[in-house]
Amino acid sequence: MENNHEAYEKVLLDAPCSGLGVLSKRADLRWNRKSEDMEELKSLQDELLDAASMLVKPGGVLVYSTCSIDPEENEERVAAFLLRHPEYNVDSAERYISPEFLTEQGYYFSSPVKHSLDGAFAARLICRS
Ligand SMILES: C[S@@+](CC[C@H](N)C(=O)[O-])C[C@H]1O[C@@H](n2cnc3c(N)ncnc32)[C@H](O)[C@@H]1O
Numbered sequence: 001m002e003n004n005h006e007a008y009e010k011v012l013l014d015a016p017c018s019g020l021g022v023l024s025k026r027a028d029l030r031w032n033r034k035s036e037d038m039e040e041l042k043s044l045q046d047e048l049l050d051a052a053s054m055l056v057k058p059g060g061v062l063v064y065s066t067c068s069i070d071p072e073e074n075e076e077r078v079a080a081f082l083l084r085h086p087e088y089n090v091d092s093a094e095r096y097i098s099p100e101f102l103t104e105q106g107y108y109f110s111s112p113v114k115h116s117l118d119g120a121f122a123a124r125l126i127c128r129s
Pocket of ligand 1: 014015016017044048
């Protein structure tokens with residue numbers, strides 16, 4: 001990773017997550033979930049966000065995505081990342097997605113209930129140049 005420091009204009013972190021957006025396909029997740037697992041996952045998501053951010057050139061974009069509908073893994077991870085990385089800003093996804101999937105904060109969110117799709121989340125984060 002050291003060699004690739006600030007090497008890329010676009011980085012996608014499709015993070016390991018609880019999978020709570022895809023329970024229709026992974027019913028086992030519903031029964032095997034523990035609160036300790038969630039704390040570990042959140043730490044891993046923070047670590048991976050920090051590592052991925054080091055690969056992005058100034059002016060480049062980092063997209064953080066999950067297949068979870070849990071705000072702890074989505075909006076809250078992004079908010080914590082922005083506190084640790086003031087060089088990053090949220091870039092609204094409005095130019096790239098249909099308005100029905102756009103959240104008030106400018107993120108992508110699909111809901112199994114509202115959209116009859118797998119639940120998923122994505123945030124576009126721009127590294128200041
Ligand atoms: C949501 S999946 C990504 C799927 C991928 N986008 C694809 O289309 O195949 C999350 C991935 O993170 C990997 N992963 C889990 N823990 C990791 C870690 N500590 N560091 C890096 N990757 C990890 C998992 O093996 C899994 O492949």
